[in-house]
Amino acid sequence: MTAACASLTADCINPIVTSTVTVFRTMAGCELHHGKPFLVGDKKGAHDISGVIGLSGKALGTVVLSLSEPVALRVTEAMLSELPAKIDSDVVDTVGELTNMIGGSAKAQLEHLQMSLSLPNVIVGHDHQIAFPGDVTPIGVPFDCPWGAVCVQFGLSDTGT
Amino acid sequence: MTAACASLTADCINPIVTSTVTVFRTMAGCELHHGKPFLVGDKKGAHDISGVIGLSGKALGTVVLSLSEPVALRVTEAMLSELPAKIDSDVVDTVGELTNMIGGSAKAQLEHLQMSLSLPNVIVGHDHQIAFPGDVTPIGVPFDCPWGAVCVQFGLSDTGT
Numbered sequence: 001m002t003a004a005c006a007s008l009t010a011d012c013i014n015p016i017v018t019s020t021v022t023v024f025r026t027m028a029g030c031e032l033h034h035g036k037p038f039l040v041g042d043k044k045g046a047h048d049i050s051g052v053i054g055l056s057g058k059a060l061g062t063v064v065l066s067l068s069e070p071v072a073l074r075v076t077e078a079m080l081s082e083l084p085a086k087i088d089s090d091v092v093d094t095v096g097e098l099t100n101m102i103g104g105s106a107k108a109q110l111e112h113l114q115m116s117l118s119l120p121n122v123i124v125g126h127d128h129q130i131a132f133p134g135d136v137t138p139i140g141v142p143f144d145c146p147w148g149a150v151c152v153q154f155g156l157s158d159t160g161t
Numbered sequence: 162m163t164a165a166c167a168s169l170t171a172d173c174i175n176p177i178v179t180s181t182v183t184v185f186r187t188m189a190g191c192e193l194h195h196g197k198p199f200l201v202g203d204k205k206g207a208h209d210i211s212g213v214i215g216l217s218g219k220a221l222g223t224v225v226l227s228l229s230e231p232v233a234l235r236v237t238e239a240m241l242s243e244l245p246a247k248i249d250s251d252v253v254d255t256v257g258e259l260t261n262m263i264g265g266s267a268k269a270q271l272e273h274l275q276m277s278l279s280l281p282n283v284i285v286g287h288d289h290q291i292a293f294p295g296d297v298t299p300i301g302v303p304f305d306c307p308w309g310a311v312c313v314q315f316g317l318s319d320t321g322t
Contacts (some may be wrong), residue, residue, distance in 0.1 A: 055215075056217055061279065062215075065260050100276070116218075118292065119215060119297060124289065127288075130283070130284055132280065134257075155280065158262040
Protein backbone atom coordinates (compact mmCIF):
# COMPACT_ATOMS: atom_id res chain seq x y z
CA MET A 1 0.00 0.00 0.00
CA THR A 2 2.88 2.37 0.72
CA ALA A 3 4.05 2.29 -2.88
CA ALA A 4 0.52 2.99 -4.10
CA CYS A 5 0.18 5.88 -1.64
CA ALA A 6 3.53 7.31 -2.68
CA SER A 7 2.46 7.18 -6.31
CA LEU A 8 -0.90 8.77 -5.49
CA THR A 9 0.87 11.52 -3.57
CA ALA A 10 3.35 12.06 -6.41
CA ASP A 11 0.48 12.43 -8.89
CA CYS A 12 -0.77 15.34 -6.83
CA ILE A 13 2.43 17.40 -6.89
CA ASN A 14 1.46 19.47 -9.92
CA PRO A 15 -2.13 20.25 -8.83
CA ILE A 16 -0.91 21.28 -5.36
CA VAL A 17 1.95 23.42 -6.68
CA THR A 18 -0.34 25.12 -9.19
CA SER A 19 -2.98 25.74 -6.52
CA THR A 20 -0.46 27.24 -4.11
CA VAL A 21 1.09 29.55 -6.70
CA THR A 22 -2.33 30.70 -7.94
CA VAL A 23 -3.76 31.33 -4.46
CA PHE A 24 -0.73 33.41 -3.37
CA ARG A 25 -0.76 35.38 -6.63
CA THR A 26 -4.51 36.03 -6.56
CA MET A 27 -4.99 36.69 -2.87
CA ALA A 28 -1.76 38.42 -1.91
CA GLY A 29 -0.15 39.53 -5.18
CA CYS A 30 2.80 37.35 -4.18
CA GLU A 31 4.83 35.39 -6.74
CA LEU A 32 6.05 32.08 -5.34
CA HIS A 33 8.90 30.13 -6.92
CA HIS A 34 9.00 26.46 -6.11
CA GLY A 35 12.07 24.42 -5.30
CA LYS A 36 12.66 20.69 -5.54
CA PRO A 37 10.01 18.45 -3.92
CA PHE A 38 11.35 16.33 -1.03
CA LEU A 39 10.25 13.43 1.14
CA VAL A 40 9.05 14.92 4.40
CA GLY A 41 10.64 12.15 6.46
CA ASP A 42 14.10 13.23 5.33
CA LYS A 43 13.66 16.91 6.00
CA LYS A 44 11.13 18.85 8.00
CA GLY A 45 8.95 21.37 6.21
CA ALA A 46 7.29 23.25 9.07
CA HIS A 47 7.97 26.94 9.58
CA ASP A 48 6.50 29.23 12.27
CA ILE A 49 2.81 28.90 11.41
CA SER A 50 1.06 26.11 9.54
CA GLY A 51 -2.44 25.56 8.24
CA VAL A 52 -3.65 21.95 8.14
CA ILE A 53 -6.68 20.72 6.22
CA GLY A 54 -8.00 17.20 5.77
CA LEU A 55 -9.41 15.67 2.61
CA SER A 56 -11.61 12.61 2.43
CA GLY A 57 -13.31 10.70 -0.37
CA LYS A 58 -11.84 8.04 -2.68
CA ALA A 59 -8.52 8.94 -1.05
CA LEU A 60 -7.72 10.36 2.38
CA GLY A 61 -5.20 13.10 2.77
CA THR A 62 -3.89 16.24 4.35
CA VAL A 63 -2.52 19.47 2.94
CA VAL A 64 -0.23 21.51 5.20
CA LEU A 65 0.71 25.09 4.30
CA SER A 66 3.59 26.33 6.40
CA LEU A 67 4.90 29.89 6.43
CA SER A 68 7.78 31.63 8.08
CA GLU A 69 6.59 34.48 10.31
CA PRO A 70 7.64 37.31 7.93
CA VAL A 71 5.69 35.75 5.06
CA ALA A 72 2.63 35.22 7.26
CA LEU A 73 2.71 38.88 8.37
CA ARG A 74 3.20 40.28 4.86
CA VAL A 75 0.53 38.07 3.31
CA THR A 76 -1.89 39.23 6.00
CA GLU A 77 -0.95 42.84 5.22
CA ALA A 78 -1.58 42.21 1.51
CA MET A 79 -5.02 40.78 2.27
CA LEU A 80 -6.13 43.07 5.12
CA SER A 81 -4.18 46.28 4.33
CA GLU A 82 -2.50 46.43 7.74
CA LEU A 83 0.83 44.90 8.75
CA PRO A 84 0.43 42.95 12.01
CA ALA A 85 3.33 43.37 14.48
CA LYS A 86 3.27 39.67 15.34
CA ILE A 87 1.28 36.50 14.73
CA ASP A 88 -2.20 37.41 15.98
CA SER A 89 -5.75 36.23 15.26
CA ASP A 90 -5.81 38.06 11.90
CA VAL A 91 -2.69 36.20 10.80
CA VAL A 92 -4.11 32.89 12.02
CA ASP A 93 -7.36 33.50 10.11
CA THR A 94 -5.43 34.48 6.98
CA VAL A 95 -3.32 31.32 7.06
CA GLY A 96 -6.44 29.21 7.64
CA GLU A 97 -8.16 30.88 4.71
CA LEU A 98 -5.19 30.37 2.36
CA THR A 99 -4.98 26.71 3.43
CA ASN A 100 -8.68 26.27 2.74
CA MET A 101 -8.28 27.83 -0.72
CA ILE A 102 -5.27 25.70 -1.64
CA GLY A 103 -7.07 22.57 -0.44
CA GLY A 104 -10.19 23.57 -2.37
CA SER A 105 -8.28 24.28 -5.56
CA ALA A 106 -6.32 21.02 -5.31
CA LYS A 107 -9.56 19.11 -4.64
CA ALA A 108 -11.10 20.62 -7.78
CA GLN A 109 -8.08 19.57 -9.85
CA LEU A 110 -8.25 16.06 -8.38
CA GLU A 111 -11.93 15.69 -9.18
CA HIS A 112 -11.63 11.95 -9.88
CA LEU A 113 -10.85 11.34 -6.18
CA GLN A 114 -14.18 12.96 -5.16
CA MET A 115 -12.71 14.41 -1.98
CA SER A 116 -14.32 16.82 0.43
CA LEU A 117 -12.47 19.23 2.70
CA SER A 118 -12.65 19.38 6.47
CA LEU A 119 -12.04 22.58 8.45
CA PRO A 120 -8.63 24.24 8.33
CA ASN A 121 -6.77 24.36 11.64
CA VAL A 122 -3.77 26.55 12.23
CA ILE A 123 -0.75 25.53 14.27
CA VAL A 124 1.45 28.20 15.84
CA GLY A 125 4.78 27.46 17.50
CA HIS A 126 8.36 28.11 16.44
CA ASP A 127 9.50 24.51 16.78
CA HIS A 128 6.42 22.59 15.82
CA GLN A 129 6.62 19.52 13.62
CA ILE A 130 3.72 17.90 11.80
CA ALA A 131 3.83 14.14 11.29
CA PHE A 132 1.78 12.02 8.91
CA PRO A 133 0.64 8.43 9.54
CA GLY A 134 3.39 5.85 9.07
CA ASP A 135 1.80 4.29 5.97
CA VAL A 136 1.71 7.60 4.09
CA THR A 137 4.71 9.04 2.24
CA PRO A 138 4.23 12.79 2.46
CA ILE A 139 5.94 15.07 -0.01
CA GLY A 140 7.02 18.63 0.69
CA VAL A 141 7.46 21.39 -1.84
CA PRO A 142 9.54 24.39 -0.76
CA PHE A 143 8.72 27.80 -2.18
CA ASP A 144 10.38 31.14 -1.83
CA CYS A 145 9.15 34.65 -2.35
CA PRO A 146 10.56 38.09 -1.58
CA TRP A 147 9.15 37.87 1.95
CA GLY A 148 10.72 34.52 2.90
CA ALA A 149 10.06 30.80 2.97
CA VAL A 150 6.85 28.85 2.36
CA CYS A 151 6.38 25.09 2.27
CA VAL A 152 3.47 22.88 1.30
CA GLN A 153 3.39 19.30 2.53
CA PHE A 154 0.80 16.79 1.49
CA GLY A 155 0.18 13.13 1.81
CA LEU A 156 -2.57 10.91 0.48
CA SER A 157 -3.65 7.42 1.34
CA ASP A 158 -5.68 5.24 -1.01
CA THR A 159 -7.75 3.86 1.85
CA GLY A 160 -10.71 6.18 1.28
CA THR A 161 -14.24 5.06 0.48
CA MET B 162 -24.11 30.73 11.95
CA THR B 163 -21.83 30.99 14.98
CA ALA B 164 -24.69 30.22 17.37
CA ALA B 165 -25.71 27.23 15.26
CA CYS B 166 -22.11 25.99 15.17
CA ALA B 167 -21.75 26.42 18.92
CA SER B 168 -24.93 24.42 19.45
CA LEU B 169 -23.78 21.72 17.02
CA THR B 170 -20.43 21.53 18.81
CA ALA B 171 -22.14 21.38 22.23
CA ASP B 172 -24.32 18.48 21.03
CA CYS B 173 -21.14 16.54 20.38
CA ILE B 174 -19.64 16.83 23.85
CA ASN B 175 -21.06 13.56 25.14
CA PRO B 176 -20.17 11.44 22.09
CA ILE B 177 -16.62 12.80 22.10
CA VAL B 178 -16.14 12.33 25.86
CA THR B 179 -17.52 8.80 25.69
CA SER B 180 -15.31 7.95 22.71
CA THR B 181 -12.17 9.29 24.40
CA VAL B 182 -12.79 7.44 27.66
CA THR B 183 -13.59 4.18 25.85
CA VAL B 184 -10.57 4.35 23.53
CA PHE B 185 -8.12 5.01 26.40
CA ARG B 186 -9.67 2.25 28.50
CA THR B 187 -9.72 -0.30 25.68
CA MET B 188 -6.38 0.46 24.06
CA ALA B 189 -4.23 1.43 27.03
CA GLY B 190 -6.07 0.21 30.14
CA CYS B 191 -6.12 3.85 31.23
CA GLU B 192 -9.06 5.36 33.13
CA LEU B 193 -9.64 8.98 32.20
CA HIS B 194 -11.69 11.34 34.36
CA HIS B 195 -13.09 14.36 32.62
CA GLY B 196 -13.20 17.90 33.97
CA LYS B 197 -15.42 20.80 33.02
CA PRO B 198 -15.69 21.59 29.27
CA PHE B 199 -14.36 25.03 28.33
CA LEU B 200 -14.37 27.37 25.36
CA VAL B 201 -11.01 26.97 23.66
CA GLY B 202 -10.70 30.72 22.98
CA ASP B 203 -10.59 31.42 26.73
CA LYS B 204 -8.01 28.81 27.59
CA LYS B 205 -5.58 26.80 25.50
CA GLY B 206 -5.91 23.06 25.47
CA ALA B 207 -2.71 21.94 23.75
CA HIS B 208 -0.14 19.88 25.60
CA ASP B 209 3.18 18.50 24.25
CA ILE B 210 1.84 16.31 21.45
CA SER B 211 -1.48 16.56 19.63
CA GLY B 212 -3.29 14.43 17.08
CA VAL B 213 -5.55 16.31 14.67
CA ILE B 214 -8.19 14.70 12.46
CA GLY B 215 -10.70 16.30 10.12
CA LEU B 216 -14.32 15.29 9.62
CA SER B 217 -16.46 16.19 6.64
CA GLY B 218 -20.03 15.45 5.60
CA LYS B 219 -23.24 17.24 6.65
CA ALA B 220 -21.00 19.13 9.07
CA LEU B 221 -17.29 19.96 8.91
CA GLY B 222 -15.12 19.58 11.93
CA THR B 223 -11.89 18.72 13.66
CA VAL B 224 -11.06 16.60 16.68
CA VAL B 225 -7.78 17.35 18.46
CA LEU B 226 -6.38 14.93 21.05
CA SER B 227 -3.62 16.54 23.07
CA LEU B 228 -1.43 14.72 25.58
CA SER B 229 1.26 15.79 27.98
CA GLU B 230 4.54 13.99 27.27
CA PRO B 231 4.34 11.57 30.26
CA VAL B 232 0.87 10.41 29.18
CA ALA B 233 2.00 9.99 25.57
CA LEU B 234 4.97 7.86 26.67
CA ARG B 235 2.96 5.68 29.09
CA VAL B 236 0.12 5.13 26.63
CA THR B 237 2.68 4.05 24.04
CA GLU B 238 4.19 1.66 26.60
CA ALA B 239 0.73 0.23 27.34
CA MET B 240 0.12 -0.37 23.63
CA LEU B 241 3.60 -1.45 22.50
CA SER B 242 5.02 -2.98 25.73
CA GLU B 243 8.08 -0.74 25.77
CA LEU B 244 8.45 2.64 27.46
CA PRO B 245 9.96 5.15 25.01
CA ALA B 246 12.56 7.50 26.54
CA LYS B 247 11.17 10.48 24.65
CA ILE B 248 8.64 11.37 21.96
CA ASP B 249 9.74 9.27 18.98
CA SER B 250 8.06 7.82 15.89
CA ASP B 251 6.33 5.09 17.95
CA VAL B 252 4.77 7.74 20.19
CA VAL B 253 3.73 9.81 17.18
CA ASP B 254 2.11 6.76 15.55
CA THR B 255 0.35 5.86 18.80
CA VAL B 256 -1.11 9.33 19.20
CA GLY B 257 -2.20 9.32 15.55
CA GLU B 258 -3.87 5.95 16.02
CA LEU B 259 -5.71 7.04 19.19
CA THR B 260 -6.88 10.22 17.43
CA ASN B 261 -8.16 8.17 14.51
CA MET B 262 -10.04 5.85 16.87
CA ILE B 263 -11.61 8.70 18.84
CA GLY B 264 -12.63 10.42 15.60
CA GLY B 265 -14.02 7.14 14.25
CA SER B 266 -15.98 6.41 17.40
CA ALA B 267 -17.38 9.95 17.56
CA LYS B 268 -18.31 9.77 13.88
CA ALA B 269 -20.22 6.53 14.50
CA GLN B 270 -22.12 8.14 17.37
CA LEU B 271 -22.92 11.16 15.20
CA GLU B 272 -24.25 9.03 12.37
CA HIS B 273 -26.89 11.60 11.36
CA LEU B 274 -24.11 13.98 10.25
CA GLN B 275 -22.78 11.36 7.77
CA MET B 276 -19.20 12.46 8.27
CA SER B 277 -16.06 10.81 6.97
CA LEU B 278 -12.62 11.06 8.55
CA SER B 279 -9.47 12.40 6.93
CA LEU B 280 -5.98 11.25 7.93
CA PRO B 281 -4.72 11.93 11.44
CA ASN B 282 -1.72 14.25 11.66
CA VAL B 283 0.37 14.61 14.78
CA ILE B 284 1.83 17.91 15.99
CA VAL B 285 4.88 17.86 18.25
CA GLY B 286 6.23 20.96 19.99
CA HIS B 287 6.18 22.08 23.62
CA ASP B 288 4.55 25.44 22.95
CA HIS B 289 2.31 24.68 20.02
CA GLN B 290 -1.18 26.10 19.81
CA ILE B 291 -3.94 24.87 17.52
CA ALA B 292 -6.46 27.43 16.27
CA PHE B 293 -9.86 26.81 14.71
CA PRO B 294 -11.50 29.00 12.04
CA GLY B 295 -13.00 32.22 13.43
CA ASP B 296 -16.61 31.16 12.75
CA VAL B 297 -16.29 27.95 14.79
CA THR B 298 -16.62 27.86 18.58
CA PRO B 299 -14.38 24.99 19.64
CA ILE B 300 -14.91 23.30 22.97
CA GLY B 301 -12.20 21.64 25.03
CA VAL B 302 -12.65 18.87 27.55
CA PRO B 303 -9.82 18.34 30.03
CA PHE B 304 -9.16 14.85 31.35
CA ASP B 305 -6.78 13.55 33.92
CA CYS B 306 -5.37 10.13 34.56
CA PRO B 307 -2.63 8.75 36.82
CA TRP B 308 -0.04 9.59 34.14
CA GLY B 309 -0.97 13.25 33.67
CA ALA B 310 -3.10 15.57 31.57
CA VAL B 311 -5.08 14.91 28.41
CA CYS B 312 -7.33 17.30 26.52
CA VAL B 313 -9.73 16.85 23.63
CA GLN B 314 -10.77 19.87 21.59
CA PHE B 315 -13.35 19.79 18.87
CA GLY B 316 -15.23 22.22 16.74
CA LEU B 317 -17.90 21.70 14.12
CA SER B 318 -19.31 23.95 11.45
CA ASP B 319 -22.70 23.39 9.86
CA THR B 320 -21.40 24.42 6.44
CA GLY B 321 -20.90 20.85 5.20
CA THR B 322 -22.61 19.33 2.18
